[in-house]
Amino acid sequence: MQRLKIEGLSKTYPNGTRALDNVSLEIPIGMFGLLGPNGAGKSTFMRILATLAQPDSGRLTFEGYDITRETTWLRSRLGYLPQDFGVYPGVSAERLLDHLAVLKGLTSKPDRREQVNALLQRTNLYQYRRQAVSTFSGGMRQRFGIAQALLGNPQLVIVDEPTAGLDPAERHRFHDLLSEISEQIVVILSTHIVEDVHDLCPQMAILVAGRVVLEGKPETLTHSLRGQLWRKTVTPEELAELQDVVHVIATRRVAGRIQVHVLAGERPGPGFEAFDAGLEDVYFATLSGRREVASC
Ligand code: ADP
Secondary structure, X not given: OOOEEEEEEEEEOOOOOEEEEEEEEEEOOEEEEEEOOOOOOHHHHHHXXXXXXXXXXXXXXXXXXXXXXXHHHHXXXXXXXXXXXXXXXXXXXXXXXXHHHHXXXXXXXXXXXXXXXXXXXXXXXXXXXXXXXXXXXXXXXXXXXXXXXXXXXXXXXXXXXXXXXXXXXXXXXXXXHHHHHOOOOEEEEEEOOHHHHHHHOOEEEEEEOOEEEEEEOHHHHHHOOOOXXXXXXXXXXXXXXXXXXXXXXEEEXXXXXXXXXXXXXXXXXXXXXXXXXXXXXXXXXXXXXXXXXXXX
């Protein structure tokens, strides 16, 4: 059963920006990756799901309940880690989590203490529980963000660009945590980092300019480009010439030279070798149909 169903979702801001344009998605249990460049509409989508913004049109249901109408019902089942996650300076992790638990309606003090301790342990923050969250590293802060999102055992967890700014070790630890929590609930991860989706999400969609332009399983999407990707190392002059005649989807600097990735039904010219697509190629091929060529 698809737990979360989105049909024909549109949103235009008062200044005329059409942030979402007829988005439809069906999202099962597990981790779902919403991938897209900055400005694609991801945060707008997440804020609507989190009942913090209203769509102009469209139908959103979670377990059959209309999200835009049953906001209280949804909020009691929702965990949200927003992109900008502010904390009060000087307040310890334990106290802040307890305070947020009260706001989430956990009125019993013993229950709260039990849940706060369990979440601090689960996110590997228990030993730092008396430290102010405002002094945490980026990775610790994001783990705290997940701890607060998990208060009250949510069935739907929304995390908006959670790994931007984390170092590789912090990112890895955060990925493990997200994988663990997504085993039994719906977790939606919005990001512009292809690797996050590749590592974590059995299902994904690519959002560009407010529209879903591709969706499916990462391995199916990469498989669909089989036999159509070619690469060659070129000079800047050769690259300029190639761009006029073939479909360049990405360029990559390798040891001071440029490796060019080309999408073509057959070998686009001498010196090109075939290679298997990664999710990054799928993403860039999708974007390049709509925007300029990506450079990575
Ligand atoms: P993303 O999260 O993918 O970067 P957003 O949902 O933040 O995308 O933004 C989608 C589009 O809507 C962008 O063009 C952005 O500038 C615009 N936008 C976002 N919030 C507002 C707002 N409050 N008022 C007007 N335009 C907005």
